[in-house]
Amino acid sequence: MSQTIGSTTGSTTGSAVRRARPPRRAGDRAGTRPGPYPGWFYLPAAIVYGALFLIPTLLSFYFALTRWTIFDSEFIGLENFAQFFSEPALTRGFVNTFVYAVITSGAKVVLGLGLGLLLTSRILGRGYLRAVIFFPVLVSSVGVGITFQVLMNPTKGAINAALGVLGIDGPGWLVDPALALFSVALVDVWKGVGLATLIYMAGIVSIPKEYHEAARVDGAGSWRLFRDVVFPLSWPATSTVITLSLIGGLRSFDLIWAMTRGGPGFTSDVIASVIYKQYQAGFYGLSTAGNVILFLAVTAIVLPLTRFLARKEVEL
Amino acid sequence: MSSTTNPAGGGPVGGPRAALYRYGVGGLAIALSVVVFLVPFAFIVLVAAMDAQQAGEFRFAWPRDVQLWDNLVEVVRTRDYLLIIAFINSLVLTVASVALTVVLGAMVAFVLQRRRTRFTGFVNFLVLAGLIMPPAIVPTIWVLQRVGLFATMPGLILVEVAFGLSFTILLFRAFISTIPRELDEAAVLDGAGPLRLFFRVVLPLLRPVLVTVVLVQSVNVFNDFQTPLYFLPGDAGATVQLTLFNFQSQNLSSYNLLFMDVLLITIPPLVLYLFFNRQIVAGMTAGAVKG
Structure with a gap:
């Protein structure tokens, strides 16, 4: 790190810079071949990325078809996948993944847009609000998860205590099998809405003022202004928030694991937590099959979606 | 509204x-x-700041007996100063992986932006794939085991680099496109080879985006829970996020210590945010828009 920083602070005499000076040979060779942009600049990154991301991804398509103990593997065809879609515990995780991703990204779009509008308008305490809404994005999921696990305790937790004061009988947030997944999703939104808000704010601010003025002159009210000017013109922001939070939602693990471990039972399991559970239990083939399923799910959703969103962007 | x-x-x-x-x-x-x-x-x-008994009541209340410092000392002492070791581990992991990611990513972004070949499209595709696709966990462990790096800090560092490269490359590439090519040409005319051009001309110019990338990646790696959980199991290599998880599993009776741990782990990002909120916000939204 210190080397990198040293060479970027602009000094041309620092020792860190001198150490980075190339051996003559490299310069000469590059002079005869592809100019000052040598292909071998790809090499270090390609080795790390190839060995630890690309090759494992390709391997996963084979190992998913095996019964695997790390040391040896036995080819069993599609058995792992059959098991994944026949055992209720695993199937539930598959379904939950989509429910979780759709709910969190939907909520982030709606709340992010609302907060984005609010925080780009003339309002008291705007700087404070921006800071406080964004900060949870930077806090670790495990820390947030533990905090809310305590706050959401059904009998002693502060949330139900506060609801009790209002005369509401609070639900069993994380212990109710029908509710656990949604409670975690709620906390996910709490933690992530700051980023969505920020993206919307950037989108809304970049709309040229002339549009507002033109719409006003035409007698558009606030609602028309929102529907016909602000919302369509901030579409790139919407498309970013949807894509980003869907990808994050489909892959999410940290928060769910910190809050429920997939429980009660397996009612709040998602694919990522199933992968971990099967890994812990030593079913590496099954775990890898989960990985392949997650891979295919992300591909099947994100690729068409980004294409659709991009087309919509052109239309608007 | x-x-x-x-x-x-x-x-x-x-x-x-x-x-x-x-x-x-x-x-x-x-x-x-x-x-x-x-x-x-x-x-x-x-x-x-509460005592163990009051903390166990889960109530939102003022501590009967403020013992912030005592709790701090106790949580640090727990299990032979595990937390100190964990903070050192997290620091090593964050600094090493972010430094490597930044240098390797900037090198790729530089050539990727400057020179078009028939591979450019393929490389761009790989970069996007790295951003979107979930990593295949057990096969990665298998590869690491083959090269003897599984459950070692260097192994974990390299995994974090592999997962962080895409984001870094995207941000750098966008920024490099704003640096005029004439600068490269002038440096080459002055006799600079590619390494010198990159490290002495281009990298210094990347400074604004470099600060952003370093901050955002640092927060990401520091907060990462899943990757260390898989690739560096065991107490000796535990990162701070894992201590949280271990305390949660084992120390259920003393919530004051658990929350002291949460508090300690929240402080580094808070400090970064207080000093660099502009850069962090820029990086988060830029990365988002590109993604």
Whole structure:
């Protein structure tokens, strides 16, 4: 790190810079071949990325078809996948993944847009609000998860205590099998809405003022202004928030694991937590099959979606 | 949301409606934000200052006996100063992986942006894939085991580099496109080879985006839970996020210590945010827009 920083602070005499000076040979060779942009600049990154991301991804398509103990593997065809879609515990995780991703990204779009509008308008305490809404994005999921696990305790937790004061009988947030997944999703939104808000704010601010003025002159009210000017013109922001939070939602693990471990039972399991559970239990083939399923799910959703969103962007 | 007055910022500045909106809605938003966003953080601090018995009551209350310092000492001492080791581990992991990611990513971004070949499209595709696709975990462990790096810090560092490269490359590439090519040519005419051109001309110019990338990646790696959980199991290599998880599993009776741990782990990102909020915000939104 210190080397990198040293060479970027602009000094041309620092020792860190001198150490980075190339051996003559490299310069000469590059002079005869592809100019000052040598292909071998790809090499270090390609080795790390190839060995630890690309090759494992390709391997996963084979190992998913095996019964695997790390040391040896036995080819069993599609058995792992059959098991994944026949055992209720695993199937539930598959379904939950989509429910979780759709709910969190939907909520982030709606709340992010609302907060984005609010925080780009003339309002008291705007700087404070921006800071406080964004900060949870930077806090670790495990820390947030533990905090809310305590706050959401059904009998002693502060949330139900506060609801009790209002005369509401609070639900069993994380212990109710029908509710656990949604409670975690709620906390996910709490933690992530700051980023969505920020993206919307950037989108809304970049709309040229002339549009507002033109719409006003035409007698558009606030609602028309929102529907016909602000919302369509901030579409790139919407498309970013949807894509980003869907990808994050489909892959999410940290928060769910910190809050429920997939429980009660397996009612709040998602694919990522199933992968971990099967890994812990030593079913590496099954775990890898989960990985392949997650891979295919992300591909099947994100690729068409980004294409659709991009087309919509052109239309608007 | 739009019934009071124009919320998008284009409305008239003066007038009683604008004032009502500014103070009425603003005041309401501030009150709500205190309940929704500040209370949970206040709760962390309060519980971290309680004695074990009161912490176990889960109540949002002032500590009967403020013992913030005692709890700090106790949590640090737990299991032979595990937390200190964990902070060192997290620091090593964050610094090493971010430094490597930044240098390797900038090298790729530089050539990727400057030179078009028939591979450019393929490389761009790989970069996007790295951003979107979930990593295949057990096969990665298998590869690491083959090269003897599984459950070692260097192995974990390299995994974090592999997962972080895509984001870094995208940010750098966008920024490098704003640096005029003439600068490269001038440096080459002056006799600079590619390494010298990169490290002495281009990298210094990347400074604004470099700060951003370093900050965002540092927060990401520091907060990462899943990757160390898989690739560096065991107490000796535990990162701070894992200590949290271990305390949660084993120390259920002493919530004050658990929350002290949460508090300690929240402080580094908070400090970074206080000093560099502009750069962090820029990086988060830029990365988002590119993604």
